[in-house]
Each structure stands twice: as structure tokens, then as C-alpha cells.
Amino acid sequence: MKWTGRYEGYRASSFRKDIVSGLIVGIIAIPLGMAFAIASGVKPEYGIYTTIIAGILISLLGGSRYQIGGPTGAFIPILFAIVLQYGYENLLIAGFMAGIILVIMGVLRLGALIKFIPRPVTIGFTAGIAVIIFSGQIVQFLGLTGTVKHEHFLPNMKEIATHLSTFNAYSVATAAICLAAMLLTSKYLPKIPGSLVGLIASSIIATLFFKGHVATIGSSFGAIPSSLPHFHFPDMTWDRVQTLLRPALVIAMLGGIESLLSAVVADGMTGARHNSNRELVGQGIANMAVPLFGGIPATGAIARTATNIKNGATSPISGVVHGVAVLLILLLFAPFASEIPLASMAPILMMVAWNMSERKEFMHVLRTKTSDSIVLLITFLLTVFTDLTTSVEVGLVLSVILFVKRMSELLTVTKVLPDSADKREKVRAHIVSESHDCPQISITTLDGPLFFGTAHRLEKAIRDTFRLRPHLWIIRMSKVTYMDMTGEAKLASLATDFGKHGGIVLISGIQPQAMEVVKKTGLHALIGDDRFFAHTGDAIDYALRHLESAKCIGCQHFAFRECQALSKGNAQ
Structure with missing residues (x-):
């Protein structure tokens, strides 16, 4: 049997x-x-x-x-x-x-x-x-x-x-x-x-x-x-x-x-x-x-x-x-x-x-x-x-x-720029310096969970980074593994404050879980559907098209490959 x-x-x-x-x-x-x-x-x-x-x-x-x-x-x-x-x-x-x-x-x-x-x-x-x-x-x-x-x-x-x-x-x-x-x-x-x-x-x-x-x-x-x-x-x-x-x-x-x-x-x-x-x-x-x-x-x-x-x-x-x-x-x-x-x-x-x-x-x-x-x-x-x-x-x-404390140390907020020495021009942190930092476009990479235990780190890092008030802010979120309502609220607060001064927020590589959160809270609509990009390169192209060209004339930072022409006053 x-x-x-x-x-x-x-x-x-x-x-x-x-x-x-x-x-x-x-x-x-x-x-x-x-x-x-x-x-x-x-x-x-x-x-x-x-x-x-x-x-x-x-x-x-x-x-x-x-x-x-x-x-x-x-x-x-x-x-x-x-x-x-x-x-x-x-x-x-x-x-x-x-x-x-x-x-x-x-x-x-x-x-x-x-x-x-x-x-x-x-x-x-x-x-x-x-x-x-x-x-x-x-x-x-x-x-x-x-x-x-x-x-x-x-x-x-x-x-x-x-x-x-x-x-x-x-x-x-x-x-x-x-x-x-x-x-x-x-x-x-x-x-x-x-x-x-x-x-x-x-x-x-x-x-x-x-x-x-x-x-x-x-x-x-x-x-x-x-x-x-x-x-x-x-x-x-x-x-x-x-x-x-x-x-x-x-x-x-x-x-x-x-x-x-x-x-x-x-x-x-x-x-x-x-x-x-x-x-x-x-x-x-x-x-x-x-x-x-x-x-x-x-x-x-x-x-x-x-x-x-x-x-x-x-x-x-x-x-x-x-x-x-x-x-x-x-x-x-x-x-x-x-x-x-x-x-x-x-x-x-x-x-x-x-x-x-x-x-x-x-x-x-x-x-x-x-x-x-x-x-x-x-x-x-x-x-x-x-x-x-x-x-x-x-x-x-x-x-x-103790878990929250450990997790709060995992989020890193890094300012990056494209590396011209790289054939694919990947963005890297070490490229940024006082003499090589676009005054109009700021690119920030978020790496780690964005939740109630790390939200304060995001705000502090961004406040410290924005010594100059840029016109466009690209937030790279492909490495944000998780985002809760507190993290979203902090991001929304920063984006709203940035927008009040005429700034434009662009987000690239956002993961499905975080995208679901920003859609439910209305942050997606606030930023604008056309300002979410799958890749950082697409976000940079959008940002370059929306620069204030007059401010580029004479700029010697040359953060992007297009900067040589823009500095001389040549249109893209």
C-alpha cells in the first residue's frame, strides 16, 4: 500500500x-x-x-x-x-x-x-x-x-x-x-x-x-x-x-x-x-x-x-x-x-x-x-x-x-560627474572638485535603503552638497534598495524646496518598489512623469537641454563634454 x-x-x-x-x-x-x-x-x-x-x-x-x-x-x-x-x-x-x-x-x-x-x-x-x-x-x-x-x-x-x-x-x-x-x-x-x-x-x-x-x-x-x-x-x-x-x-x-x-x-x-x-x-x-x-x-x-x-x-x-x-x-x-x-x-x-x-x-x-x-x-x-x-x-x-542604527549607516549620498576618461563616461565621485563642478547641474547618487533611519542623512548630505544653488538636480536612485514613507517624505520635502527656487528635479533608475511609493504619495506627479528616466545618460541629456545658456559662457569647469562649446557661447 x-x-x-x-x-x-x-x-x-x-x-x-x-x-x-x-x-x-x-x-x-x-x-x-x-x-x-x-x-x-x-x-x-x-x-x-x-x-x-x-x-x-x-x-x-x-x-x-x-x-x-x-x-x-x-x-x-x-x-x-x-x-x-x-x-x-x-x-x-x-x-x-x-x-x-x-x-x-x-x-x-x-x-x-x-x-x-x-x-x-x-x-x-x-x-x-x-x-x-x-x-x-x-x-x-x-x-x-x-x-x-x-x-x-x-x-x-x-x-x-x-x-x-x-x-x-x-x-x-x-x-x-x-x-x-x-x-x-x-x-x-x-x-x-x-x-x-x-x-x-x-x-x-x-x-x-x-x-x-x-x-x-x-x-x-x-x-x-x-x-x-x-x-x-x-x-x-x-x-x-x-x-x-x-x-x-x-x-x-x-x-x-x-x-x-x-x-x-x-x-x-x-x-x-x-x-x-x-x-x-x-x-x-x-x-x-x-x-x-x-x-x-x-x-x-x-x-x-x-x-x-x-x-x-x-x-x-x-x-x-x-x-x-x-x-x-x-x-x-x-x-x-x-x-x-x-x-x-x-x-x-x-x-x-x-x-x-x-x-x-x-x-x-x-x-x-x-x-x-x-x-x-x-x-x-x-x-x-x-x-x-x-x-x-x-x-x-x-x-x-541596533539594526536601525546599522542600517542608518548604509545610506551614502555622493555627488558625481561623468568621467571623461571612461569610454562610456560613467559617473564617478572622484571627478568632482572645486574646479570641476557644474554650477547648474548637480548629480547625486543615493546608495542604500531610504527609510526612517536614514532620511536625516539624506537631508544633511544634500544641504552640505548644495553650496551653490544648481538649476537642475539629478537624483540617481538605481541603488536605493528600499524606500518607506519617511524616506519619501524627506525626498519630497527636498524636491519641493528645490522647486520653490525655480529648480528642476530629475530622477533616474528608480526601482519598482520606490516608484510604487512615489506614485501612491503623489511625488511622481509633483516632479512630473517626463522627469523620470531609466538611465542617468538620458537625464543628463534632458538637463543639458534646459540649461541657462547665458550662465555657461566663460565657465571653465567643463563638467560635461558639451561644456567646451557652451563656454564659448556656441549653441548645442
């Missing part, structure tokens, strides 16, 4: 590969799902529910053949802050609203816009999130007691320092065993999930030798139910919607970024191409469904997606299998999960933080010592010491400001 679309060429052998990869990713996803949920301030089973529901729906409805969806580390600081500030029920509402926002973004085809978020911003907040996740696991790793979780980094660090004397040697030993098992497995048995080996090994040892001395999932959160989650629609009111709109936007934005980044990684590994808008719709539907069963927000998981591909996945079926595998394990083995020590979860999340930190990219951008380095560092510091919303907002605004 041969299917089309994302299942084109799908056969029995493909299904076998999807089964294997789906099972492997499902096994990996279980400890991660529980760990992410605990770190987000909710019960571990909610992470499992999210893995099941979101995993299946994102694979079926998303825009990538290989995407694995579920709870991710990137969400931890956001979700924890929402739970702390608004409570678990409101987290469900915020997640549901984020799903709606993602669907709207996909329907409006805004998937491409997310790709325009500057790389230094994404690296900065990703590294910041990694620091928060890593530092947040120190309490569980050391087994500290009496600590209170806070929303921000510094108060949490203060809690650790204050309660450092309460560390539990059994917890440290359990965490160390888990970490060692993970590292050894990844080194010597790379095809076996290190997190699962570490979790099982440390749990068995803790149960046999440290029982009663280390906190477990069961002792801290109660037994994990071995049943399907119950359907429950959150109690949404208009007041709650208004209050939670900002958190929902943050969840949607981060979910969109993470899912599309994961899809891009999958494309790079397979040569496939994802549909970004369909991906957003799929992510949105999944995030609308997950809260109805008590789950937390989900997105594309880069590490699990990469693992899915490396283990031979061929279609979205592998993602569905991964969700079903987690469901079966929940139904069959949930009681055993209650015995997992919290200290065993800490090194798993620490490793997640280490892997997602993008430390090499971070240092690479930092070493460039450019404006991107500033954006990266500020976004990183604000993520760690304030919150993700503030850091992304400031990072984006700062990126825009």
Missing part, C-alpha cells in the same frame, strides 16, 4: 522503523515528562499526560514528519512562575489560550515571522533558561530541607545558601549514582537512553539501601495514578482571560519558537521541509487539548526529535507510537514510578540544561564583541535575573534599535 503526502512511499518496513523509534523515544520521554512537570511546580503525572496527548496530536496535525512534541525544559521557568503567581488551574487556562493564539498564528500564516527573531535573542534566553533549570535542581541534588521556592533566581540562590547545612548525604549519593550512570551509558552505550538507565539504577540502589532517607515522588506528590486522566474543562471567565493574556502570549511565543526551531533541526538532519504554519496549527490544537486532561503546555522537543530521526523514524507514525507507548507504560507501571527519588530527577534536568545551553554558540557570539554580543548578554542576564517576558521584549527592542 502506497500513501501520499507525508506518508508517500510508506510501506511495512517503514512502519517497523517507526515502531522501533517511537518506542525508544517513548521510554526516553517518561522520566523527562515527570521531571519537567515537577520542576514546573505541578504533579509528575501531568507531565506524562502532556507527553501522551501532545505527543500524538502534534505528530498527527503538525507540519513536520519527524517532530516529537511534549513538555520541554524551555517552559520550566515560565510555567513555574505562572503556577506560583496564579495557581495550577490558571496555568491550564493560560495553556488553553496559548493554544488558541498558536492556531490563529498558523491560520494567519505568521510562521515565517517567528524565524525573524534575532539569533542572539534566542541564544540569550535559551542559555538563561538553562541556568535557571540547572540552579533549580541544586536543592533536590543536595537534598536540602526547609527551602521555599521563589519565582526569581537570586532569592532561590539565597535559599540554597541559607539551608546548605541541611544537605542530605543519601540524596547526594543517589543523584551522583544517577549522573554517573547517565554519563557512562552515553559514552559506552550511546544507543541506550542514559536518563532511563540512571533513573532505574539510582532508584533501585536508593530503594535497597537508602529507603526512608531520600524523598521520592510518592512521598512528595502522592502515588502516580495508573489510569487515564479525566476530562475537565477549566473554569474560564472574562476576568481570568484578561489576567492571563500576557502569560498565554509568552507561552505561545516560546512554544512557536521552540517548535519551529525543532522542525528546522529535523529538516537539517533529513533533508525534508516542514510546513511552519501547519506546525503552529498542530501545536495550537495540541495545547488546547492538553489542559482539558490536566496537562501542561507542550512544544516540539529538539532532543527527542533528533533521537527519533537517529533511530530510523520515517513518518509521524513514530510520534504517535511514542505517545501510545507512554500511555501503556503509565497503565502498567505507574506504581513503580512513585518510588523514584527526587534526587534522581535532578541530574536528568541538569543534563537537559547543559545540553540546551548552547554554550559554544553563546561564547562564539560573545567573542565577536559586536552589537549582537550586547543583545545576547542583556537578554541572558534579564532571563536569569528577571523573567523571560522582560528579557525577550528588551532583547527584541534592543535588536531593532
Whole structure:
């Protein structure tokens, strides 16, 4: 049987590969799902529910053949802050609203816009999130007691320092065993999930030798139910919607970024191409469904997606299998999960933080010592010491400001004249001098974008150039790559002012985008249709025909080849 679309060429052998990869990713996803949920301030089973529901729906409805969806580390600081500030029920509402926002973004085809978020911003907040996740696991790793979780980094660090004397040697030993098992497995048995080996090994040892001395999932959160989650629609009111709109936007934005980044990684590994808008719709539907069963927000998981591909996945079926595998394990083995020590979860999340930190990219951008380095560092510091919303907002605004500043330096305004030494008499800037500059015709070359960030440069350069008031002004615009309304307004102001003194404005080589702007604003009609030329040579010929001949007599500038005759009083 041969299917089309994302299942084109799908056969029995493909299904076998999807089964294997789906099972492997499902096994990996279980400890991660529980760990992410605990770190987000909710019960571990909610992470499992999210893995099941979101995993299946994102694979079926998303825009990538290989995407694995579920709870991710990137969400931890956001979700924890929402739970702390608004409570678990409101987290469900915020997640549901984020799903709606993602669907709207996909329907409006805004998937491409997310790709325009500057790389230094994404690296900065990703590294910041990694620091928060890593530092947040120190309490569980050391087994500290009496600590209170806070929303921000510094108060949490203060809690650790204050309660450092309460560390539990059994917890440290359990965490160390888990970490060692993970590292050894990844080194010597790379095809076996290190997190699962570490979790099982440390749990068995803790149960046999440290029982009663280390906190477990069961002792801290109660037994994990071995049943399907119950359907429950959150109690949404208009007041709650208004209050939670900002958190929902943050969840949607981060979910969109993470899912599309994961899809891009999958494309790079397979040569496939994802549909970004369909991906957003799929992510949105999944995030609308997950809260109805008590789950937390989900997105594309880069590490699990990469693992899915490396283990031979061929279609979205592998993602569905991964969700079903987690469901079966929940139904069959949930009681055993209650015995997992919290200290065993800490090194798993620490490793997640280490892997997602993008430390090499971070240092690479930092070493460039450019404006991107500033954006990266500020976004990183604000993520760690304030919150993700503030850091992304400031990072984006700062990126825009620095981008406009860089772009404002790209526009050059140069006075030029024909080079008589050139057979084609191309215009060049170095030809212009005090003794070789036509008093009646001024030719200006604009090179670069003419927009709100560069308009002031145009005015200043022109004012400086027009020491003598010429009769004709030729503006060469073939190199103006873009013009906005501010640039047009500045050009119109200069042209109008020039015309008030009897001057004639001629424009050559204007590009289609800029021509469309001047036609819409009326500047084209103001200058005159007959004063727009495709080539500078045609504009110069027009200008020479409209010279004031009397002023040419005796002129020694000889800016044009016709000047010799005009200087002697000979008509053209």
C-alpha cells in the first residue's frame, strides 16, 4: 500500500522503523515528562499526560514528519512562575489560550515571522533558561530541607545558601549514582537512553539501601495514578482571560519558537521541509487539548526529535507510537514510578540544561564583541535575573534599535560627474572638485535603503552638497534598495524646496518598489512623469537641454563634454 503526502512511499518496513523509534523515544520521554512537570511546580503525572496527548496530536496535525512534541525544559521557568503567581488551574487556562493564539498564528500564516527573531535573542534566553533549570535542581541534588521556592533566581540562590547545612548525604549519593550512570551509558552505550538507565539504577540502589532517607515522588506528590486522566474543562471567565493574556502570549511565543526551531533541526538532519504554519496549527490544537486532561503546555522537543530521526523514524507514525507507548507504560507501571527519588530527577534536568545551553554558540557570539554580543548578554542576564517576558521584549527592542542604527549607516549620498576618461563616461565621485563642478547641474547618487533611519542623512548630505544653488538636480536612485514613507517624505520635502527656487528635479533608475511609493504619495506627479528616466545618460541629456545658456559662457569647469562649446557661447 502506497500513501501520499507525508506518508508517500510508506510501506511495512517503514512502519517497523517507526515502531522501533517511537518506542525508544517513548521510554526516553517518561522520566523527562515527570521531571519537567515537577520542576514546573505541578504533579509528575501531568507531565506524562502532556507527553501522551501532545505527543500524538502534534505528530498527527503538525507540519513536520519527524517532530516529537511534549513538555520541554524551555517552559520550566515560565510555567513555574505562572503556577506560583496564579495557581495550577490558571496555568491550564493560560495553556488553553496559548493554544488558541498558536492556531490563529498558523491560520494567519505568521510562521515565517517567528524565524525573524534575532539569533542572539534566542541564544540569550535559551542559555538563561538553562541556568535557571540547572540552579533549580541544586536543592533536590543536595537534598536540602526547609527551602521555599521563589519565582526569581537570586532569592532561590539565597535559599540554597541559607539551608546548605541541611544537605542530605543519601540524596547526594543517589543523584551522583544517577549522573554517573547517565554519563557512562552515553559514552559506552550511546544507543541506550542514559536518563532511563540512571533513573532505574539510582532508584533501585536508593530503594535497597537508602529507603526512608531520600524523598521520592510518592512521598512528595502522592502515588502516580495508573489510569487515564479525566476530562475537565477549566473554569474560564472574562476576568481570568484578561489576567492571563500576557502569560498565554509568552507561552505561545516560546512554544512557536521552540517548535519551529525543532522542525528546522529535523529538516537539517533529513533533508525534508516542514510546513511552519501547519506546525503552529498542530501545536495550537495540541495545547488546547492538553489542559482539558490536566496537562501542561507542550512544544516540539529538539532532543527527542533528533533521537527519533537517529533511530530510523520515517513518518509521524513514530510520534504517535511514542505517545501510545507512554500511555501503556503509565497503565502498567505507574506504581513503580512513585518510588523514584527526587534526587534522581535532578541530574536528568541538569543534563537537559547543559545540553540546551548552547554554550559554544553563546561564547562564539560573545567573542565577536559586536552589537549582537550586547543583545545576547542583556537578554541572558534579564532571563536569569528577571523573567523571560522582560528579557525577550528588551532583547527584541534592543535588536531593532541596533539594526536601525546599522542600517542608518548604509545610506551614502555622493555627488558625481561623468568621467571623461571612461569610454562610456560613467559617473564617478572622484571627478568632482572645486574646479570641476557644474554650477547648474548637480548629480547625486543615493546608495542604500531610504527609510526612517536614514532620511536625516539624506537631508544633511544634500544641504552640505548644495553650496551653490544648481538649476537642475539629478537624483540617481538605481541603488536605493528600499524606500518607506519617511524616506519619501524627506525626498519630497527636498524636491519641493528645490522647486520653490525655480529648480528642476530629475530622477533616474528608480526601482519598482520606490516608484510604487512615489506614485501612491503623489511625488511622481509633483516632479512630473517626463522627469523620470531609466538611465542617468538620458537625464543628463534632458538637463543639458534646459540649461541657462547665458550662465555657461566663460565657465571653465567643463563638467560635461558639451561644456567646451557652451563656454564659448556656441549653441548645442
